[in-house]
Amino acid sequence: MTNLLPHMSGRKFAVIALIGTAVLLALPYFLPPYYLGLVIKMMIFALFAMSLDLLLGYTGMASLGHAAYFGMAAYVTGLLALKLGWSVWLTLPAGILMAALTALLLGLLALRTRGSYFLMITLALSQVVWGIAFGWRSLTGGDDGLPEVPRPNLPLPWSMADSTPFYYFVLFFVVVGTLLLVRIVSSPFGCALRGIRESETRMLALGYNVWRYKLAVFVLAAAFAGLAGCLYVFNNRFVSPDYIHVARSAEVLLMVILGGAGTLIGPALGAAAIVLLENIISTYTERWLMILGFVYVLVALFTPNGLTGLIESLRKRRSGP
Amino acid sequence: MMFWVIQTLNGISFGMLLFLLASGLSLIYGLMKILNLTHGSFYLLGGYIGLAVVHLTGSLLLAVLVGSLSIALLGALMERFLLRRFHLQELPQTLLTFGFLFIFSDLAIVIWGGNPQTMPKPAMFSESVQFGAFFYPSYRLFIIGFGFAIAGLLWWMQEGTRVGAMLRAGVDDEETARALGINVSLLFTMVFALGAFLAALGGVMGGPIMGVYPGADFEVMLLGFVVVIIGGLGSLKGALAGGLIVGLLDNFGKVFFPEFALFTIFAPMALILAVRPAGLFGRE
Numbered sequence: 296m297t298n299l300l301p302h303m304s305g306r307k308f309a310v311i312a313l314i315g316t317a318v319l320l321a322l323p324y325f326l327p328p329y330y331l332g333l334v335i336k337m338m339i340f341a342l343f344a345m346s347l348d349l350l351l352g353y354t355g356m357a358s359l360g361h362a363a364y365f366g367m368a369a370y371v372t373g374l375l376a377l378k379l380g381w382s383v384w385l386t387l388p389a390g391i392l393m394a395a396l397t398a399l400l401l402g403l404l405a406l407r408t409r410g411s412y413f414l415m416i417t418l419a420l421s422q423v424v425w426g427i428a429f430g431w432r433s434l435t436g437g438d439d440g441l442p443e444v445p446r447p448n449l450p451l452p453w454s455m456a457d458s459t460p461f462y463y464f465v466l467f468f469v470v471v472g473t474l475l476l477v478r479i480v481s482s483p484f485g486c487a488l489r490g491i492r493e494s495e496t497r498m499l500a501l502g503y504n505v506w507r508y509k510l511a512v513f514v515l516a517a518a519f520a521g522l523a524g525c526l527y528v529f530n531n532r533f534v535s536p537d538y539i540h541v542a543r544s545a546e547v548l549l550m551v552i553l554g555g556a557g558t559l560i561g562p563a564l565g566a567a568a569i570v571l572l573e574n575i576i577s578t579y580t581e582r583w584l585m586i587l588g589f590v591y592v593l594v595a596l597f598t599p600n601g602l603t604g605l606i607e608s609l610r611k612r613r614s615g616p
Numbered sequence: 617m618m619f620w621v622i623q624t625l626n627g628i629s630f631g632m633l634l635f636l637l638a639s640g641l642s643l644i645y646g647l648m649k650i651l652n653l654t655h656g657s658f659y660l661l662g663g664y665i666g667l668a669v670v671h672l673t674g675s676l677l678l679a680v681l682v683g684s685l686s687i688a689l690l691g692a693l694m695e696r697f698l699l700r701r702f703h704l705q706e707l708p709q710t711l712l713t714f715g716f717l718f719i720f721s722d723l724a725i726v727i728w729g730g731n732p733q734t735m736p737k738p739a740m741f742s743e744s745v746q747f748g749a750f751f752y753p754s755y756r757l758f759i760i761g762f763g764f765a766i767a768g769l770l771w772w773m774q775e776g777t778r779v780g781a782m783l784r785a786g787v788d789d790e791e792t793a794r795a796l797g798i799n800v801s802l803l804f805t806m807v808f809a810l811g812a813f814l815a816a817l818g819g820v821m822g823g824p825i826m827g828v829y830p831g832a833d834f835e836v837m838l839l840g841f842v843v844v845i846i847g848g849l850g851s852l853k854g855a856l857a858g859g860l861i862v863g864l865l866d867n868f869g870k871v872f873f874p875e876f877a878l879f880t881i882f883a884p885m886a887l888i889l890a891v892r893p894a895g896l897f898g899r900e
Contacts, residue, residue: 357707404886407893411651411706412849419841419885426878433875541838545653545714552707585722591715595708596698 319466328458332530333574335462337567338469339526344550344562345476346519351548352556353480354512355492359414359544360421361520363401364394366539367424368521369528370435373444383447387525394521395514397424402513406506418541425539440535444528455529465526472522476559479515488512545591553594555601564602618750623867629756631863632763633826636818637836638843639770639855640811646787646850647807649704653713654694655815656837657720662687662816663828664728667735676738684816691812695805721833730830735823755824762821766814767856774852783807787850839866842885848898857896 319338323331343365350356372390375381381389401420408416428435435441446455453460479485487508490498498505528534537543546569554565572590577583598605637659644652666683670676694716702708741755774780785793786800794800818836819828826832839862847858862881869880888895 357710359710404889407889411645411649411709414706414710415651415841415845416889419838419845419882422838422842423879423882423886426876426882430876430878541834542718545710548707549711552711582722582726584718585726588715588718588720588722591711591718592698595702595711595715599705599708 316470323459323462331458331462333570335458335465335530336527337570338465339523339530340547340550340566340570341563342469342472342526343520343523344547344554344566345473345559346516346523347547348551348556348559348562349476349479349488349512349516349519351551352558352562353485353492354488354509356409356509356513357414357548358405358417358513358516359541359548360401360405360417360419361516361547362539362541362543363421363424364398364517364520365524365527365543365547366428366534366536367397367524368394369524369534369538370428370441372525373441373528373534374434376447377441377444380445383449383529387522390525391518391521394524395518398514398517399510402510402517406509406513418544421539421541421544425536425541428536428539435536438536440533440537442533444532444534446529446532461530465530468522468526472519473559473563476519480559484508484511546587549591549594552601553590553598555603555605558603561601561603568602622750622752623871624864625752625756625760627864627867628860629759629763629825629863630867631860632759633818633822633859634836634839634843634863635763635856635859636766636814636821637840638847638859639767639852640814641840642844642847642849642851642855643783643807644811645844647783648699648804649706650699650709650808651706651713652808652811653710653837654716654720655811655840656833656835657717658687658691658812658815659819659822659836660724660828660833661690661720662819663735663823663832664724664819665816666820666823667728667733667828670735676736679735680817680820683820684813687816687819688809688813692805692809694812695808699808700801700804717833717837721830724833725830728828732827732829734827735820737824759821759825763859766817767852770852779803779806839881842881844895845885846888846895848895850899851895851897854895854897 319334322334326334343361347358347361350358350361368390371393372386375386375389376383401417401423405413405416405420429438431437446461447464449455449464451460455461455464480488487498487503490501490503491505491508495505498508524538527538547566550565550569551562552565553568554563555561569590573583573587576586580586600608637655640658641652641655644650644655662683665686666679669679669682673679698712699709702712737755741753741758743754744751745754745757772780774783782793782798782803785796785798786803790800819832843855843858843862845858846861847854847856861884865880865884866877869877873880892898
């Protein structure tokens with residue numbers, strides 16, 4: 296558990312997690328619906344960023360095509376809900392399953408490479424998925440996307456069209472997803488992933504089938520990205536090829552690095568920070584893209600280890616050698 | 617028959633523009649292992665600057681020179697002052713080059729607006745040429761010839777000159793090249809500038825047939841990556857072959873399967889990745 300934040304004991308983490316959950320549970324009583332919507336978006340992107348961190352931070356595989364799985368799940372869930380009227384208990388697993396299957400197929404191609412070549416291959420392969428969403432107009436609506444995807448209809452007295460019940464719906468899945476991710480990274484499987492990150496050859500020498508571990512984590516990460524994509528399509532009630540665009544893949548990479556790869560809490564905070572920043576800046580200027588561009592450059596120049604890394608190095612400096 | 621000839625020539629001329637773009641991408645990756653996501657911006661900014669020069673002076677030759685040389689300078693500055701700090705660190709490099717893609721993309725909209733623009737053709741090539749019964753725009757033929765000329769020039773530079781020998785040494789074994797007294801750092805800046813120059817050249821030359829428009833930076837960057845994946849990274853031959861293959865696939869795909877035009881490019885790419893992960897001419 297200690298690797299959620301470096302140098303944090305299990306008990307300390309449990310206390311923080313409890314307080315965090317309590318705050319999130321109580322939020323609808325404090326926040327007006329508009330801000331609640333913002334928090335929903337933050338939570339969804341936090342889950343998305345944590346899913347990429349499984350690859351980038353824990354296994355050392357930098358993917359520049361992670362939005363392919365987010366978008367694939369969003370399209371599958373959206374189409375099944377919109378055209379066939381399936382219930383959320385079918386559309387959500389179907390979306391996640393399709394994301395995982397896509398990752399299995401593309402992973403077989405991408406995993407033959409590493410480093411910057413892996414970045415490029417994952418980028419190019421995500422474009423294949425984007426190309427299908429963009430080109431197959433009769434099914435996906437092309438670049439107009441799919442409007443009016445219905446929110447889930449649950450056998451509960453509250454309508455998911457209202458922001459408070461939907462907030463709890465998203466919170467439930469994000470918490471479940473996070474707990475599963477915590478479980479994965481602290482399991483023997485997670486230890487093996489960190490071993491691969493540190494030295495692939497050593498893991499091979501120890502008898503680990505590195506390739507199989509990499510494929511497994513590639514598919515797993517895609518499944519969690521898929522869950523985030525499903526939640527996002529319900530939130531927006533809309534899906535378009537933008538969900539899959541390389542700009543989104545790069546954005547989630549930025550979130551992970553900004554927060555600090557290799558911790559789960561870091562990418563979640565990084566995601567929240569970017570979503571918040573976009574929201575604030577977009578209200579003042581139309582030049583959000585340019586400012587986001589500068590954020591990329593500044594993160595590359597000044598926080599290569601992310602905010603959690605920055606905190607860590609400050610703490611080290613304070614306590615002295 | 618006429619249809620096939622015309623469509624093939626269209627594909628080849630587009631392929632030549634892709635070659636200009638991809639050769640720089642490939643050279644940069646081959647030497648420095650940098651995945652340059654700003655490459656599409658070099659193409660687009662080159663086009664816009666060329667356009668501005670045409671509007672100011674009316675000279676297309678000047679447009680080509682100013683457009684490509686100013687972008688070469690921009691590339692040199694980016695390499696010297698930013699990318700150099702992150703040698704062989706792919707994540708900061710990716711963030712940097714992607715950040716500049718956004719910055720330049722938005723800057724172009726601020727300066728030149730959001731409407732697509734077209735570069736005029738040079739007067740010499742504004743007509744169509746006639747071969748027996750059919751006509752073909754002479755500008756596209758000029759691009760094909762120009763592309764092959766640049767390919768020849770690059771090949772000669774790489775194989776026949778001292779700088780080319782240094783470049784090949786740097787690609788093969790950077791450390792040994794440094795130990796032998798080759799100024800690899802200078803080589804890095806030069807190659808990055810050359811790549812930016814070639815991309816901008818493609819942007820200006822392509823202006824009359826492709827137009828200059830917001831979003832072209834993303835489009836050509838992605839096509840450029842497909843070209844180098846198919847052809848093989850770090851290989852000039854690969855960039856030429858890949859450019860022609862993707863140019864033809866793109867053109868015939870749009871003609872025959874408009875709904876899946878992109879797929880006709882990506883499916884062969886996936887196939888090549890499965891069979892030859894290093895690309896057609898790449899080294900394993």
